[in-house]
Amino acid sequence: MASITIRQLDEDLKRRLRLRAARNGRSMEDEARTILRMASADELAEQSRANKAVPGVAPIPQPAAPLLARSIARQARVLLIVGGGIAAYKSLELIRRLKERGVVVRCILTRAAMEFITVLSASALSGERVFVNLFDPTTEHDIGHIRLAREAELVVVAPATADLMAKMAAGTADDLASAVLLASDATVLVAPAMNPHMWAHPATRRNLASLERDGVLVVGPKVGEMAEEGEAGIGRMAEPLEIVSAALPFLHSAHAPQTLKGRRVIVTSGPTHEPIDPVRYIANRSSGKQGHAIAGAAAALGAEVLLVTGPVTLPDPVGLKTVKVETAQEMLAEINRGLPAEVAIFAAAVADWRVEEPNANKIKKQPGSSPTLTLIENPDILATIGHRDKDRPRLVIGFAAETEQVIEHAKAKLARKGCDWIVANDVSPGSGVMGGDCNAVHLVTAEGIESWPPQSKEAVARALVARVADALTGAQP
Secondary structure (H helix, E strand, O other): OOOOOHHHOOHHHHHHHHHHHHHHOOOHHHHHHHHHHHHHHHHHHHHHHHHHHOOOOOOOOOOHHHHHHHHHHOOOEEEEEEOOOOOHHHHHHHHHHHHHOOOEEEEEEOOOHHHOOOHHHHHHHHOOOEEOOOOOOOOHHHOHHHHHHHHOOEEEEEEEOHHHHHHHHHOOOOOHHHHHHHHOOOEEEEEEOOOHHHHHOHHHHHHHHHHHHOOOEEOOOEEEEOOOOOOEEEEEOOOHHHHHHHHHHHOOOOOOOOOOOOOEEEEEEOEOOEEOOOOOEEOOOOOOHHHHHHHHHHHHOOOEEEEEEOOOOOOOOOOOEEEEOOOHHHHHHHHHHHOOOOEEEEOOEOOOEEEOOOOOOOOOOEOOEOOOOOEEEOOOHHHHHHOOOOOOOOEEEEEEEEOOOHHHHHHHHHHHHOOOEEEEEEOOHHHOOOOOOEEOEEEEEOOEEEEOOOEEHHHHHHHHHHHHHHHHOOOOO
């Protein structure tokens, strides 16, 4: 494919592009990219309208098409700053995972980071130039470090070493990474990684507290073995997918309309564990990925979010309040404490039954006999909230995870539970939904049924939350 550079444009076009870029605070190259993305978005919207008019061609489901068009018009951009620690190798996986989700990733490697990974590897994975030097004559002729600071929606520091966190807390700007961090007004997410003794040191604790007061978000660190033989404790960098999960809700937020600002939203997520004895419990295979994604998407649109989650292995979403519970009764109690709210989205897979009298001690296996468990019904959280007379949320949304007759069961559940919408999906073993990263859902309302295309759980979350925002402002679902 032929390429065109700014130098090849005629002088009048370059002048107009330069003025437009200056007005928008972008480089000329990024202004050109923005124009092309906007043109692509317009073309996509036109195709969507055309599809509706062609007999036999299924229209692009709404709101999927507008969401896709908006994502093209403002493609998410992350600036990844890689600190100098052994965990730097994980940053390469992080680049790949972000790219899988359509995110543009630019990288800054500190001088110490280049002792662990190479510029070539980061550049090959990101598909972008990698920056290392504050005084690079090829980029600083137009104050390149300021452009780097301005062009990202989110700055991720991974690994965030003790030294780099100290520089951030002190406001030092003696290299490219620290100068860009000081110049950026984007949200900053750090993933600390260091020896447990360094993490526990009072100086690091002071620096962390200072960064959190400044609004810096933190994911991790985790407990585990260190690179040094015989060393273990808190200090392992969060895994790349955990960092991605923490980052996604904040992408696009710089430009996204805060359509849920001032709204309170309660989201439930994950399974519940109903004890049989001190070591056994009744549960299900829910991973919590969909519920956590919904909570993050609501927070990204400005909502005040309370996430009530059963036991999951996912990191807590940043930027919202997370309450962890074990049982259905505990979940209902936390929801009641969280009311009033304008929206309640029940994505948790709550166990339908619990043992009437959990054994105080571990039930011992007896040859030739099996224990008798008396089960009683758990509180129906969705129906309880859906049928409330006082403090009922304006919009109550349930999930129907079915293995057969998905639509029929969802319709019956909508009427029976007293909720406003049901998000139904097929969770039979062949679907890969339980624990997977993708979902294909049907939105069931009093007005009808919408079948959305298979997409990532993050995309389902964004589409659902966008629909919620429309409903609260008076648009028809």
